[in-house]
Amino acid sequence: MRRAVGIALNLLALMVALAALAVGGIAYWKATQIQLGLLEAVVQARSALSGLEDRTVEIPIRIQKTFPVQAAIPVREEFVVPIRTVLPVSTEVEVPVQFPLLGERRIAIPIEASVPISVEVIIPISRTLAVETSLSVDLEVPVRVDTARLGVEGLLRDLDARLADIEGRLRER
Secondary structure, X not given: OHHHHHHHHHHHHHHHHHHHHHHHHHHHHHHHHHHHHHHHHHHHHHHHHHOOOOOEEEEEEEEEEEEEXXXXXXXXXXXXXXXXXXXXXXXXXXXEEEEOOOEEEEEEEEEEEEEEEEEEEXXXXXXXXXXXXXXXXXXXXXXXXXXXXXXOHHHHHHHHHHHHHHHHHHHHO
């Protein structure tokens, strides 16, 4: 029976060792796949950086904002209203007249006239108008950035050198 237990333990140890070897192989394969993915990403990053020194990058910036507007607008205005007309007068006026023997008598005097009127009336208006509203802005503004004017050439060279170093290390493995 001891012999059967020993064989079973040896078989169990062999199975555990084979399982560990399989897990290690899978881990090595996955690590290799990750390394290849990293290598491809580094190559693409270096390619993207190669023409960045003398490019103009256009970045659309969307602005969606509501701005409150409050203002007091003074209005001072003078309006000139010309009045040009003829006013007809047609009436009868009784005037008291003193006669020496007769005393006071009223005499009716008819008046027929036309009175021309020519005047300019100035009407001043002084008022403050309160304006309170909101201004909604929804637009997209293209912003152009000339990378040559940013002064990042040294930074881009250093970044490319580091990526080249990483690419070399990944290719060695």
